[in-house]
Amino acid sequence: MLQAVALSCRRGERxxxxxxxxxxxxGTLLAVVGENxxxxxxxxxxxxxxxxPEQGAVLWExxxxxxxxxxxxxQLTYIGHLNGIKDDxxxxxxxxxxxxxxxxxxxxxxxxxxxxxxGLKRLVHRLPSKVLSQGQKRRVTLARLWLSTRSLWLxxxxxxxxxxxxxxxxxxxxxxHLQRGGQAVVVTHQEVALPAEIVQxxxxxx
Amino acid sequence: MSRSSMWxxxxxxxRRDVLLAMRRRSDAAMSVFFLVIxxxxxxxxxxxxxxxxxxxxxxxxxxxxxxxxxLSLSRVxxxxxxxxxxxxxxxxxxxxxxxxxxxxxxHWLISxxxxxxxxxxxxxxxxxxxxxxxxLVLSLLLGTPTLSMIGAIGAALVLxxxxxxxxxxxxxLPLYVPVLIFGAGAVTSSMAGIGAEAxxxxxxxxxxLSLFLAPWATAAALRIALE
Numbered sequence: 001m002l003q004a005v006a007l008s009c010r011r012g013e014r015x016x017x018x019x020x021x022x023x024x025x026x027g028t029l030l031a032v033v034g035e036n037x038x039x040x041x042x043x044x045x046x047x048x049x050x051x052x053p054e055q056g057a058v059l060w061e062x063x064x065x066x067x068x069x070x071x072x073x074x075q076l077t078y079i080g081h082l083n084g085i086k087d088d089x090x091x092x093x094x095x096x097x098x099x100x101x102x103x104x105x106x107x108x109x110x111x112x113x114x115x116x117x118x119g120l121k122r123l124v125h126r127l128p129s130k131v132l133s134q135g136q137k138r139r140v141t142l143a144r145l146w147l148s149t150r151s152l153w154l155x156x157x158x159x160x161x162x163x164x165x166x167x168x169x170x171x172x173x174x175x176x177h178l179q180r181g182g183q184a185v186v187v188t189h190q191e192v193a194l195p196a197e198i199v200q201x202x203x204x205x206x
Numbered sequence: 207m208s209r210s211s212m213w214x215x216x217x218x219x220x221r222r223d224v225l226l227a228m229r230r231r232s233d234a235a236m237s238v239f240f241l242v243i244x245x246x247x248x249x250x251x252x253x254x255x256x257x258x259x260x261x262x263x264x265x266x267x268x269x270x271x272x273x274x275x276x277l278s279l280s281r282v283x284x285x286x287x288x289x290x291x292x293x294x295x296x297x298x299x300x301x302x303x304x305x306x307x308x309x310x311x312x313h314w315l316i317s318x319x320x321x322x323x324x325x326x327x328x329x330x331x332x333x334x335x336x337x338x339x340x341x342l343v344l345s346l347l348l349g350t351p352t353l354s355m356i357g358a359i360g361a362a363l364v365l366x367x368x369x370x371x372x373x374x375x376x377x378x379l380p381l382y383v384p385v386l387i388f389g390a391g392a393v394t395s396s397m398a399g400i401g402a403e404a405x406x407x408x409x410x411x412x413x414x415l416s417l418f419l420a421p422w423a424t425a426a427a428l429r430i431a432l433e
Contacts, residue, residue: 074299082290088229100218103211103299
């Protein structure tokens with residue numbers, strides 16, 4: 001269970017949110033919505049431990065994530081708004097490299113299957129990633145979700161530049177993750193097409 | 207986190223950086239060519255007097271190596287910072303300092319090792335021979351990893367700052383002074399017949415010290431850069 005306790009965030013002079021309390025139970029998804037600049041990404045970065053909270057704390061199973069450090073990272077798959085893929089590597093190399101770095105090494109075959117699952121054809125697998133379109137690059141990044149065994153997923157605008165088919169496929173994958181008892185925090189502008197009883201919406205006023 | 211997956215991740219960091227450098231050879235070749243050209247300018251400027259060249263050789267070779275190393279520093283973290291790979295590295299379940307050490311090792315393989323391998327040739331250009339040439343190679347072999355280690359701290363500190371190239375030079379060059387003194391000193395003393403051991407031991411000590419301290423300092427700077 002992920003929990004935010006009296007969390008507040010300030011970027012420069014501006015106070016983005018204060019005294020924020022929220023709980024994400026197993027098997028549920030927290031959809032963070034709000035205008036541009038309302039602090040959605042900052043909240044997600046606090047959840048990921050990249051950004052230390054100004055006040056309050058983020059708790060994982062009741063313990064402060066700033067103290068858990070690498071133990072917490074080992075529960076986590078974080079996909080930010082940056083893709084984190086290398087232009088000079090092929091999609092398969094990118095997926096394998098990202099997984100190895102995350103401590104979950106995978107085989108070439110598994111990486112290919114993950115890329116096919118998200119709709120990247122085999123033809124594309126051997127090209128350097130720099131020739132891919134934005135949507136295809138996003139798919140390479142999201143292919144990690146098919147290999148991740150982590151229980152908490154933090155996704156920042158996962159559906160940006162994805163077409164409707166890919167959005168559907170990723171949503172299905174999210175649903176499967178939640179049904180397995182996983183939990184997720186998703187920052188998004190779009191409606192997440194999941195059953196209402198497992199989705200909790202958090203609107204940041206800005 | 208098990209020990210094997212920890213080394214797996216460090217190996218992956220090294221492997222990826224070396225692979226990327228291989229795919230983009232011109233970047234890596236640039237600092238080596240810079241070294242060759244700078245070193246070759248001195249005989250043209252100072253004049254081809256063998257005695258003079260021999261005297262200035264240790265200093266010139268070491269300063270050039272230092273500048274070549276500085277030139278490649280901005281590449282260590284900038285690309286990862288821009289494309290988001292750095293976030294993933296910071297969030298990896300392995301100690302960040304260890305991954306940083308992997309990145310610095312890759313940087314040394316790409317830009318330090320070629321300098322070491324090329325140095326006997328450049329030494330010959332200045333009329334160094336025998337023992338002095340050996341001292342030059344050894345001193346660079348011990349010194350260039352230290353330069354990469356210290357440089358990584360500077361590179362991490364200036365991440366995301368505009369005009370960071372010059373800033374990193376201002377930050378890091380003063381810290382390079384001991385390495386320069388001991389490195390050039392090793393070659394000079396071996397030419398004078400005193401033997402290079404004392405200076406080489408000091409270089410070794412610098413390397414060990416930076417090996418222990420630099421990854422932690424760099425990791426802390428990276429965390430701040432990503433906040």
